[in-house]
Amino acid sequence: MMLSGLDLPKPLIEAYGKKGITELYPPQEECVKKGLLEGRNLLISIPTASGKTLVAEMAMHHHIAGKVNKGPSKGKCLYVVPLKALASEKYEEFSGKGVRIGIATGDLDKRDEYLGQNDIIITTSEKADSLLRNNTRWMNLITCLVVDEAHLIDSENRGATLEMVITKLRYLNENMQVIALTATIGNPRLFAGWLEAEHVSSEWRPVDLKEGVFYSDTIYFEEEEKKIKTPAKEDDTNLCLDCIEDGGQSLVFVSSRRNAEGFAKRMAKALEKSGFSDPALEDIQKKLEAIAETDMGKILASCTAKGAAFHHAGMKREQRHIIEQGFRDGYIKVISSTPTLAAGLNLPARRVVIRDFLRFKGGEGMLPIPVREYRQMAGRAGRPHLDPYGEAVLIAKGRDMANGLFEEFISAPAEDVKSRLDDESALCSQVLSLISTEFVKNNDDLVSFLKRTFYTFTNKKSSHLSDIVEKAVSYLEAAGMITKIDDRLFATDYGNLVSHLYINPISAEIISTVLREKQKTLLEIKRLGEVEDIKASDIGDLIKTEPAKTTKSVNPVYSIDSMKQVKSASAKSMLKKTAFTPEDISAVFSDIGLLQLLCKTPDMYTLYVRKDDLPVLESFYYAHEDELWMEISYDTMEDDFRVIKTAMLLDNWISEIGEDTICTRFGVGPGDIYNVVEGMNWLLYSASRISYMMAPDLKISVSEVELRMKNGIKRELIPLIKLKNVGRVRARRLFNNGITSPLKIKEANFDKLSAILGQKIAGQVIKQVEKEYGNINNTEIIINNTEIKKEHTLREEREDKSERRERKNRKIENQKKSAEIIKKNENFENFGNSDYEEEEKNTEQKKKNQKNKNTQRSLFEF
């Protein structure tokens, strides 16, 4: 079947023609035959790289051209992906084909309504859910929904969201065409049944895939055997060397980050020994070295120089991109990777070695990876148009094992997908959103809506769902997120906020319970202050803030006890304006307490605690016991320590401790810092909104931490950071030069400022300060200076592009100048919190002590 023979818009056909694609692959043809262009729902399970994208594009362009009879004349398409990186990848792929493409993820989006002008909108499933929660109007106009990796409906954490997005969208847009792209699944007919879809399934690939098991010196494929030279001792390196000698590249999947790094090191040595080298690798090495601030980065650079790299989530985005590109360009010969590369970007290689097929799971030991995941890895084998074939190889340690691996993975049937909507916490969140958006108005609505879900479709007889729905409703009601008037269900302001913030209702409850507790203490201080007429600062000591008890069970969801506690404080009395001094607030508020609270939330993922961390955590715990907000209890100790460790890292971050120090101190990679900080930013924003509602006197304190987290700065830099064009580095430079506030900038002379910031920036900063402080003569901290920033943006928009270019040039010059000054102020990095330095020394001593005594048992050994 020829592409040009189909009733499709020309730009699409031409764009593919340019890439040399004029004819449909067999599975694509089948999709067309089964009604792809007639608006039929399809469940398409075909291997990666066999042209799923084109299938989706054909349908979407068809819709956009208004050729599908259902719905409005001009169609609008939503393309749902599981990862942000995938969203960007698809954006690139879809662009330049005559239709308007928009992208909406947590990081990247335009104003919601503006987004709706596009023909195709690419989003993550969570963002799609969020858009639905905000009643985004254009969501009602979707005529074609494409769900990429739709089997992720089975994902333990995120499947429920995807299921609800599909269900809600189908409910909103009755005639919408649904195209679900999945990996091979065990129960496609059931899944297709729910979607009312035709099922298209195929094993066809553009490049042949041979799957086999390696044992001793031979790869045993299904139909052939292949002997491998074994110059090195280890099987894994030999497999890669063999492939490289043949002109290919390989990808090695391992189970842990350390294994990934360890393998890359070994592989680099082996490559060096084999005499392989490529001058192009030097450039890559230089790039990597330039951004390597940690040991890990240096190791990465040195391995990559030899042609072997590793890839995992502890790395910086930048490092990952360099490795990916180096591999795509063919310079890097081997990447050893954790599952990051299996699920993420499309980065094929001739030979894929699945070395570690067991993965550790806490509490259950080593478990074989799911077949679907094996397939996903194996599917990476073979670069279309570049490799004659692809090979996926498992490594066996004995003959029996070889047979076992064949059965376990290669010839094993794919797993079924099942609904994850029965997860209580996920369902709770979804029920709230349904009520908040008025998708449902009462209990009956709720039940009948949920009848449309995959869960009900697959569990027709079970009454389990209605049980947990009931539970969720009563939880939400008790928490004050929804109210029942007669039969009608309404979301309260609080409920709307929680739904809108997109945080788990349980997280919200944990946050607001504790913040209200704190607010209560503040009011108590005030009351005592009025009665006794003593200074508030003295009272801080009088009132011992009891650490809040979180609900203790493993599933803290439905403990009504904590709810009663919350209800006892009247919200109305709290909203009264009260005057508190900063001392009052600091008597009940602490950075580490807040961080601990938010890390305890199910929306935050926490760091793994190693043995070496325990003494550090212990001393930290004793040093800051009073400042902590949450109790550490015996039965949740492991979790509690993870929480403390994560909170500690974040506290380091807002104490301007350098990246490399944090990495070595906590045994994490730069990528982890980024992830943890990012997650905390989001929660801090949510906490500030919740505190505005529940504990208004703490709002400023929370917002301060939020601002510091965003920038990675100590409290003292807050006044400076608010200036445009001043980030953490410039703010610190100003501060170290005695300019500690905007007012000081006003007082400082221009020469001094431009020596610190460069002329251009100095000028801009002075302008801002004059505007703000022109007539005011005080040092009041301005918490919200978005106004200033808004004005700036408007002005910038009016400026010509040529002017911008000029600016850029000047900027470069300034950068050179300021580089010198930076050198002078290098001590910024060492500005670490002396607290921690001391703790570390203590720790070392304690370690020694422990080694000597080796008998000291404490609370801290789990």
Next chain:
DNA sequence: AATGTGCCCTTCTAGACAGCATGTC
């Protein structure tokens, strides 16, 4: 002297979505 090898023992274990409002070095 510097480096490699074999062996024992201990340690440790993947990833990543979401809000908001725009711009650091």
Next chain:
DNA sequence: CTAGAAGGGCACATT
């Protein structure tokens, strides 16, 4: 409570 790689420490061999 599971499997096994990596890495450190150490003794000893090789360049």
